[in-house]
Amino acid sequence: MCGIVAIVRSTTPEENGSESLPEVLISCLNKLEYRGYDSAGIALGRVEEGGASLVDSDTKRPTIERFRAAVSTRSLEELKKLLEPIAHTTHAPTGNYNRGIGHTRWATHGRPSERNAHPHQDCSGSIAVVHNGIIENWRELADELTATGHHLESETDSELIAHLIEEETSDVDLLEATRRATKRISGSFAIAIMDANSPNSLVVVRRLSPLVMGTGKGICMTASDIPALLGLADTYYVLEDDEIAEISPDSIRVFDLNGDTRELHPILVSWDISAAQKSGYDDFMGKELNEQPTAIKDTLLGRVATNGSLTMDETRIDDDALRDVDKVFVVGCGSSFHSGLIAKYALEHWARIPTEIDISSEFRYRDPILNSSSLVVGVSQSGETMDTLRAISLAKSSKTKVISISNVVDSSITRHTGGVIYTRAGPEVGVAATKTFSTQIIALQMLALYLAQLKGLLYPDEIKTILEQMRTLPDLMQIALDRSEKVLTVAEEIASKRDLFYIGRNTGYPVALEGALKMKEIAYLRAEAYPAGELKHGPIALIEPGTVVIAVATRGRLWEKMHANISEVKSRGATVVGIINDEDDQTASLVDYALFVPRTPPLLDAVVDIIPLQLLAYHMAKLKGFNVDRPRNLAKTVTVE
Ligand code: AGP
Numbered sequence: 001m002c003g004i005v006a007i008v009r010s011t012t013p014e015e016n017g018s019e020s021l022p023e024v025l026i027s028c029l030n031k032l033e034y035r036g037y038d039s040a041g042i043a044l045g046r047v048e049e050g051g052a053s054l055v056d057s058d059t060k061r062p063t064i065e066r067f068r069a070a071v072s073t074r075s076l077e078e079l080k081k082l083l084e085p086i087a088h089t090t091h092a093p094t095g096n097y098n099r100g101i102g103h104t105r106w107a108t109h110g111r112p113s114e115r116n117a118h119p120h121q122d123c124s125g126s127i128a129v130v131h132n133g134i135i136e137n138w139r140e141l142a143d144e145l146t147a148t149g150h151h152l153e154s155e156t157d158s159e160l161i162a163h164l165i166e167e168e169t170s171d172v173d174l175l176e177a178t179r180r181a182t183k184r185i186s187g188s189f190a191i192a193i194m195d196a197n198s199p200n201s202l203v204v205v206r207r208l209s210p211l212v213m214g215t216g217k218g219i220c221m222t223a224s225d226i227p228a229l230l231g232l233a234d235t236y237y238v239l240e241d242d243e244i245a246e247i248s249p250d251s252i253r254v255f256d257l258n259g260d261t262r263e264l265h266p267i268l269v270s271w272d273i274s275a276a277q278k279s280g281y282d283d284f285m286g287k288e289l290n291e292q293p294t295a296i297k298d299t300l301l302g303r304v305a306t307n308g309s310l311t312m313d314e315t316r317i318d319d320d321a322l323r324d325v326d327k328v329f330v331v332g333c334g335s336s337f338h339s340g341l342i343a344k345y346a347l348e349h350w351a352r353i354p355t356e357i358d359i360s361s362e363f364r365y366r367d368p369i370l371n372s373s374s375l376v377v378g379v380s381q382s383g384e385t386m387d388t389l390r391a392i393s394l395a396k397s398s399k400t401k402v403i404s405i406s407n408v409v410d411s412s413i414t415r416h417t418g419g420v421i422y423t424r425a426g427p428e429v430g431v432a433a434t435k436t437f438s439t440q441i442i443a444l445q446m447l448a449l450y451l452a453q454l455k456g457l458l459y460p461d462e463i464k465t466i467l468e469q470m471r472t473l474p475d476l477m478q479i480a481l482d483r484s485e486k487v488l489t490v491a492e493e494i495a496s497k498r499d500l501f502y503i504g505r506n507t508g509y510p511v512a513l514e515g516a517l518k519m520k521e522i523a524y525l526r527a528e529a530y531p532a533g534e535l536k537h538g539p540i541a542l543i544e545p546g547t548v549v550i551a552v553a554t555r556g557r558l559w560e561k562m563h564a565n566i567s568e569v570k571s572r573g574a575t576v577v578g579i580i581n582d583e584d585d586q587t588a589s590l591v592d593y594a595l596f597v598p599r600t601p602p603l604l605d606a607v608v609d610i611i612p613l614q615l616l617a618y619h620m621a622k623l624k625g626f627n628v629d630r631p632r633n634l635a636k637t638v639t640v641e
Helices: 021-031 077-086 138-147 159-168 174-182 273-277 284-290 292-300 319-323 334-349 386-397 412-416 435-454 460-481 484-494 508-523 532-537 559-570 606-623
Strands: 003-009 039-047 065-070 096-105 127-135 187-195 202-207 212-216 219-223 235-238 243-248 251-256 327-332 355-359 374-380 401-406 419-422 499-504 526-531 548-552 575-581 593-597
Touching (some): 003 021, 003 127, 003 187, 003 202, 021 039, 021 077, 021 096, 039 077, 039 127, 065 077, 096 127, 096 187, 127 159, 138 159, 159 174, 174 187, 174 243, 174 251, 219 243, 284 292, 284 606, 292 435, 292 606, 319 435, 327 334, 327 386, 334 355, 334 435, 334 508, 374 386, 374 412, 374 435, 386 401, 386 412, 401 435, 419 435, 435 606, 460 593, 484 575, 484 593, 484 606, 499 508, 499 532, 508 526, 526 532, 532 559, 548 559, 559 575, 575 606, 593 606
Parallel strands (some): 327 355, 327 374, 401 419, 499 526, 499 548, 548 575
Antiparallel strands (some): 003 096, 039 096, 187 202, 212 219, 212 235, 243 251
8 A cells, every 4th residue: 555645845844854855754754654565755946045946957947856766675775775866955055945745655566566566757847647546447548648749658547647737737826736647547556746846835635545634834744544634733624535635834725626725624633543544443354344345446446447347457467368378276375365255256156167175275285286377376465385385386387377366566476467456455454464465355356257258158247246345345245344442352251261163155265264264363363254055064063152153144145054063053052243234134033143234246245244354353362451553473474385
């Protein structure tokens, strides 16, 4: 998840204190470090005494100074080194730095490198932009811009914004040019723009991506998140969707995208820096599981054409070759394996392709039957899991088609596979996968739909309908997340239990597996998941009075058969917690504790149904006083066999 910051301040020494603007920008970027990044950059503007933009001695034009670095060490040291010669420039004879924009980049388009690092500039070098978000129509825009003679330097979607603004600046000011350019963009964005020809202000605009603003004495600033502003601002504001603002040291002017004036309302901020970096949550897992609706929106962005069909050329396999696929293997470990188990139902139902889901460490040693018509999909949020990388190597050596699904741009798995579908969940710090898991499910299901589209197995309007249904999922997930307090009360009731059983049918079975994995990982409880129909073939012998059984019993999942399974364990004295659809009184009457979730369209229920199970593990771990972000014996990335 990229972080942006933009500052414009007065050049009066009394108002600025002793820190130079480059130092202030670096310290703001440091405070956004928790968002994760692989490159960083800053652009600065100076003014002469009297407030005019400083003019470059060679070109005789107002200038912007830009510093960018790929930060392999995941610290800002490389960028700081570049800034060293000017780092302490507060009041120089060559003009004072009065405005700057900065960026930490978490790659989504184009690999991490200096060339792809922000700020990006237009052809003339007068405009510099930093951007957080995803431009959905970047392909069309890139074609239009290159056709009109723009030279695109990077592989990013963000650079287009600078050129779009450049196209508009000939007869209007930066604010108006940005407003016009924004109308051509679809997707999510928080953008800060600096113009060498506008010496005393910056422009910012947002849609869907976050942007907060702050003012202090002689300073106005904006950033992706509150931590960057702490210690510098004394009043805080939030810029709303589709609002654009011009900020200067002593004023903020806000408009909507039609040019009508809007009012800014101050917000109360009482967080310290550590709370602010977790958006007010106690821990990263809490923050990340609550980010799931936004993460799913980002996974869906940019992959649906205007006619409602899917575009997934990121697989880098041509359409005919994909049409030939007669068998899919999904390989992964832990939660990534579970996301594959869930997607199997979509791959077989929509695309009618026989699908096997394998644990990577088993796949590599079991002599799988692979040929050129097989498609192997390696799923790894980190992209560094050794067993999955080895499984991919095995597939490649068998001349099989191989793609990966990952959350980390340029990770090892993405370098080993031609095509990659990025999940775009943003960095996940908590060891227990939450948002990377749910976005993997959506990425795999989009792949299933894409294969069905290529094979002509679903009508265009059916695909359109399913994609529309997918777009309703973030709201349904939010409803489930908003019921966290109810999950806490259930966690309190069962907190003393040591053994938990999870049961489900159809996609409810891998959801049960994932729920049990979360409980083991962070609450250290013996939690075992079974297909509900398997209970009577052995595990039911373990059920005794007081045993807790968690039943994923939402509709559509062989619902009536689940009733029978619930009755089987109830009659042996189990305490049953049911994951049940809203208004399903019938199932609710069978269980001891009902955790309700909204009803979802067929095959799309996993990302909603998993939420109470993630929350249950989370609350159980917290009630026991465990560190949910760093559970014992576990690493976020498993780079050994
Ligand atoms: C999930 O909560 C775990 N931390 C773990 O099972 C994880 O999913 C597994 O190690 C795979 O990681 P990867 O997706 O980075 O390959």
